[in-house]
Amino acid sequence: MVAERTDVAAIVASAGSTNAGVIDDLAGCADVADGLGAWLHVDGAYGLAAMLLPELRDRFAGIERADSFIVDPHKWLFAPVGSCALIYRRPELASAVHTQHGPYIDSIRTGDDVFNPSDLGYQLTRRASGLPIWFALALHGVEAHRAAIRAGLRLAEAMADALDVCPETELVMRPELSVVLFRRHGWAAEDWRVWAANLLQRGTAFVAPTTHRGEPVGRLVFMHPLTPASLVDDLIASLTARG
CATH class of the missing domain: 3.40.640.10 (Type I PLP-dependent aspartate aminotransferase-like (Major domain))
Structure with missing residues (x-):
């Protein structure tokens, strides 16, 4: 065809x-x-x-x-x-x-x-x-740029692993690069908007939720090589916080 x-x-x-x-x-x-x-x-x-x-x-x-x-x-x-x-x-x-x-x-x-x-x-x-x-x-040099890219990939994998074992969340797919798409059970578009706004207000992260095949989902992008590994725990805590 x-x-x-x-x-x-x-x-x-x-x-x-x-x-x-x-x-x-x-x-x-x-x-x-x-x-x-x-x-x-x-x-x-x-x-x-x-x-x-x-x-x-x-x-x-x-x-x-x-x-x-x-x-x-x-x-x-x-x-x-x-x-x-x-x-x-x-x-x-x-x-x-x-x-x-x-x-x-x-x-x-x-x-x-x-x-x-x-x-x-x-x-x-x-x-x-x-x-x-x-x-x-x-x-x-090229090696410094390679190290910086690898840092983002490692954090994306760590975030994906944490989301995979968290009972409140589910990966949309395993990350191929440094973008992580995921669901938070029970959340709609407004919940994602409020979550992202709170993260920005607290200075935790700048996150722009997105959609995947029409479904509102979370989207995290890890690129800066100096992003601390502790951010993974902070993000999981923000997704599982009650009230």
């Missing part, structure tokens, strides 16, 4: 969805894209930073077949807000689509072999937003 489709221009897969941290079957998506002759783009804005960890590389198998992918250094690579890396397999195709022309632009072009980031996206004027992540990597 899929191979018979003629109206598919592109397939967008997720390498760590923002809401749940789910990683799509990238190799399977690549197979479908190849069969359709479609462009495969992978949205790794949040999760693809985890590819820095050798032990997680296999979760992203198939990323090498993408026509393009993104990762936002301002998310899990701890860069200032506003940085996004967009990578193309064949930059010349992107250039053919995005290059803009005008007398004031063409007059400064010196040849087709000159790299111009403005030819790879629709935005002409932009800040040098790649500089902060380059500087951080040059100063701290």
Whole structure:
């Protein structure tokens, strides 16, 4: 059925969805894209930073077949807000689509072999937003970034384990990365709102509840490498408090 489709221009897969941290079957998506002759783009804005960890590389198998992918250094690579890396397999195709022309632009072009980031996206004027992540990597090194990502993964696993054994709570799914989705038995959307507001007021955590397939659920994201392990106990206590 899929191979018979003629109206598919592109397939967008997720390498760590923002809401749940789910990683799509990238190799399977690549197979479908190849069969359709479609462009495969992978949205790794949040999760693809985890590819820095050798032990997680296999979760992203198939990323090498993408026509393009993104990762936002301002998310899990701890860069200032506003940085996004967009990578193309064949930059010349992107250039053919995005290059803009005008007398004031063409007059400064010196040849087709000159790299111009403005030819790879629709935005002409932009800040040098790649500089902060380059500087951080040059100063701290890749291993420091790997250690920071691992810290978030460890806390997410610890939180998931604690929720799994707590009688009042239930995991929606085991975390693939550092996002933990869970239920609190008997709670509706208003209960989640009040819980999150109380956590913020007490300075415990900033939590944004969400929905999963229409159901209000809790959502915790562990990213900051200096988050104390004691936060897990604090959150469990807040979920089991009476009155």
